[in-house]
Amino acid sequence: MTNNSPKRVSNGVDTKSKKILAAFKSQGARVETKGRAKLKSKKDFSLWYTPGVGVASLHLAKHPEDARKMSVKKNSVAVISDGSAVLGLGNIGPYGALPVMEGKALIFKEMAGVDAWPIVLDTQDPDEIVRTVKAIAPAFGGINLEDIASPKCFAIEKRLIEELDIPVMHDDQHGTAIVVLAGLMNAAKVVKKDMKKLKVVVSGAGAAGAATAKLLIAAGVRDIVLLDRTGTIYAARPGLNESKAELAALTNPRRVAGGLAEAMVGADAFIGLSGKGVLTAEHIKSMAPKSIVFAMANPEPEILPGEALRAGAAVIATGRSDFPNQINNSLVFPGIFRGALDKEVKKITEATKLRTARALAALVARPTAAKIIPDMLDPRVVKAVARAVH
Amino acid sequence: MTNNSPKRVSNGVDTKSKKILAAFKSQGARVETKGRAKLKSKKDFSLWYTPGVGVASLHLAKHPEDARKMSVKKNSVAVISDGSAVLGLGNIGPYGALPVMEGKALIFKEMAGVDAWPIVLDTQDPDEIVRTVKAIAPAFGGINLEDIASPKCFAIEKRLIEELDIPVMHDDQHGTAIVVLAGLMNAAKVVKKDMKKLKVVVSGAGAAGAATAKLLIAAGVRDIVLLDRTGTIYAARPGLNESKAELAALTNPRRVAGGLAEAMVGADAFIGLSGKGVLTAEHIKSMAPKSIVFAMANPEPEILPGEALRAGAAVIATGRSDFPNQINNSLVFPGIFRGALDKEVKKITEATKLRTARALAALVARPTAAKIIPDMLDPRVVKAVARAVH
Numbered sequence: 001m002t003n004n005s006p007k008r009v010s011n012g013v014d015t016k017s018k019k020i021l022a023a024f025k026s027q028g029a030r031v032e033t034k035g036r037a038k039l040k041s042k043k044d045f046s047l048w049y050t051p052g053v054g055v056a057s058l059h060l061a062k063h064p065e066d067a068r069k070m071s072v073k074k075n076s077v078a079v080i081s082d083g084s085a086v087l088g089l090g091n092i093g094p095y096g097a098l099p100v101m102e103g104k105a106l107i108f109k110e111m112a113g114v115d116a117w118p119i120v121l122d123t124q125d126p127d128e129i130v131r132t133v134k135a136i137a138p139a140f141g142g143i144n145l146e147d148i149a150s151p152k153c154f155a156i157e158k159r160l161i162e163e164l165d166i167p168v169m170h171d172d173q174h175g176t177a178i179v180v181l182a183g184l185m186n187a188a189k190v191v192k193k194d195m196k197k198l199k200v201v202v203s204g205a206g207a208a209g210a211a212t213a214k215l216l217i218a219a220g221v222r223d224i225v226l227l228d229r230t231g232t233i234y235a236a237r238p239g240l241n242e243s244k245a246e247l248a249a250l251t252n253p254r255r256v257a258g259g260l261a262e263a264m265v266g267a268d269a270f271i272g273l274s275g276k277g278v279l280t281a282e283h284i285k286s287m288a289p290k291s292i293v294f295a296m297a298n299p300e301p302e303i304l305p306g307e308a309l310r311a312g313a314a315v316i317a318t319g320r321s322d323f324p325n326q327i328n329n330s331l332v333f334p335g336i337f338r339g340a341l342d343k344e345v346k347k348i349t350e351a352t353k354l355r356t357a358r359a360l361a362a363l364v365a366r367p368t369a370a371k372i373i374p375d376m377l378d379p380r381v382v383k384a385v386a387r388a389v390h
Numbered sequence: 391m392t393n394n395s396p397k398r399v400s401n402g403v404d405t406k407s408k409k410i411l412a413a414f415k416s417q418g419a420r421v422e423t424k425g426r427a428k429l430k431s432k433k434d435f436s437l438w439y440t441p442g443v444g445v446a447s448l449h450l451a452k453h454p455e456d457a458r459k460m461s462v463k464k465n466s467v468a469v470i471s472d473g474s475a476v477l478g479l480g481n482i483g484p485y486g487a488l489p490v491m492e493g494k495a496l497i498f499k500e501m502a503g504v505d506a507w508p509i510v511l512d513t514q515d516p517d518e519i520v521r522t523v524k525a526i527a528p529a530f531g532g533i534n535l536e537d538i539a540s541p542k543c544f545a546i547e548k549r550l551i552e553e554l555d556i557p558v559m560h561d562d563q564h565g566t567a568i569v570v571l572a573g574l575m576n577a578a579k580v581v582k583k584d585m586k587k588l589k590v591v592v593s594g595a596g597a598a599g600a601a602t603a604k605l606l607i608a609a610g611v612r613d614i615v616l617l618d619r620t621g622t623i624y625a626a627r628p629g630l631n632e633s634k635a636e637l638a639a640l641t642n643p644r645r646v647a648g649g650l651a652e653a654m655v656g657a658d659a660f661i662g663l664s665g666k667g668v669l670t671a672e673h674i675k676s677m678a679p680k681s682i683v684f685a686m687a688n689p690e691p692e693i694l695p696g697e698a699l700r701a702g703a704a705v706i707a708t709g710r711s712d713f714p715n716q717i718n719n720s721l722v723f724p725g726i727f728r729g730a731l732d733k734e735v736k737k738i739t740e741a742t743k744l745r746t747a748r749a750l751a752a753l754v755a756r757p758t759a760a761k762i763i764p765d766m767l768d769p770r771v772v773k774a775v776a777r778a779v780h
Binding site: 017020021023024025027028029030031032033034035036037039040041042043045046047048049050051052053054055056057058059060061064066067069070071072073074075076083086087089092093094095096097098099100101102103104105106107108109110111115116117118119120121122123128131132134135136137138139298299300319320321322328330376377 | 407410411413414415417418419420421422423424425426427429430431432433435436437438439440441442443444445446447448449450451454456457459460461462463464465466473476477479482483484485486487488489490491492493494495496497498499500501505506507508509510511512513518521522524525526527528529688689690709710711712718720766767
């Protein structure tokens, strides 16, 4: 088995981790297939296999558009990763990515009835990724790209959207952006500020950070300072890649230079899409009153919720299931693809993303600091999101 | 949707075909996914998704070999075709292939509990096929190639077997060869002839014909005449491709030249892996007494069973579910992969194929003309085949 240069793999395995690992080992696979057609008699075989299947084959050869009506394409999504940016764990290769893709396939089915299959790629070359996804696309009704490093993820997604006639979405980008926007809409209500006037710091200019900044701008937010490992992004900064140069032109109207400490002074909201422990109590103390802190790095947030509250944050959220206000793209991707499959939508547009965020936010009738986003187990979520896709 | 140059697509759609098509349209997908892990509480999400999944990801990044124990790889097979040789219908492209791949995925699950997912390729280039299959291989426990045209199928399968560490089998070749050998073993018993001494005519030198000839030889059959569209294959015949030149060296010891009429004179067994209506009553009348006729073209056999019997055949078989003696690779592929997955077998060897054929034949304790092969619904089949894989 090839393992594309794993990096940043920790050696510390504590007791809790040992228990989790034991659970995964005893579980084996977390998704399986299930027959939807009966195969109990010779007659069943004659219909669903030979000779009957020949009729369906000849029909689809002439009318490929009917694959969406009479095959797995009707309800299937490939969850695809090359393992180049898995959670906040870095480039840990296809096998490192597999548990995440399989977990998403499980969520797809349990929450939205979507037949998703995990596919991890033994290549990290952008052209090869595009070629491979296009080659396997005919039997799928949608493509959920996942955990692919930036900046290559931008070009890969763009080409696939252009070249395929099924919806393609890099969930790290757009799932995250949508759920962050929904959370920020309600957090602004809680602190009684106008969302469009918030000073927002986005820590992390990777896939999620870039897409979030763009969607916030599309929603009317005007003052966003975006940071990567080097510091704040601004137009004159040397050595920006194409994606970051584009972001520099769209963000940082006050031309804030420096690092996170400089950016956080007077900020209304912090959106963490970076890494464990990036944010300190001092950063939060330097923010404007009634500050909003979304610490969404996975599996370890930028700051732990308790510490953020003690430092004075008014509204806090993470990406995790074991803290309140889980800003997690699981609130978005199942419904997005549910809607896209049902309505045979070919592209997930900017307008759809904005509608989806609003629909999600609206599910919390009276937002409070403890509840800015609907619960992942709220059965209204998938329906509301799916309805917003058209 | 791209549709790779469909050919030989008939325009005649009769009443029976209309009914079958309506059944496929009302059915939609024939396989779906199913969650195997519970996802009902926040705790479930914390374990199977974030943050728990990070532990599994880090572990598999370091120990990719454990993917066979704690992911879909444990029980999954990709059923892959480029649609270049679908059933006996020719090159009808990926969408034409999809109903067959999906039907196989259904059979895999219902008969052997294997989680197979249909994948059809939007490329027919051999190098691209190899690259694509290798790229998506990490999350699969096995690769079932299907309905890929010869001669390219031989090189594609060979490279994938060499370059991957999971079992790869082109079912048109080996599934067919194994089930034919099993059937021939029992048919020889019925007509009280020594199988090794049979004069065998194999009509069709494509994927199935070539592999069948080779496996019969491995089982000790010495007199095989193989025919393609041009006629009998023999060493001196001009213009043989690499695969056929290899077959010419292994077969046709009597150097029979000409067409099917010439080859059939005095033959003990006819094995049809060619096309509809190739065999006539006159051909059968020219065979040796107590002749064996396997007319296995799908969906339309080389000759209809009734006509073959009237012409004097002692034992007849087809590939179809709606006639007796169904010599169909559905008897083989589910058990082969069941056994390979359970025992983590990396290659399906020649010895395994011979053992499998013997195991299958042995399930019919007292073969008769009406029963030379076990029924596809016989629950012993998958177990016996799986047991033979090691």
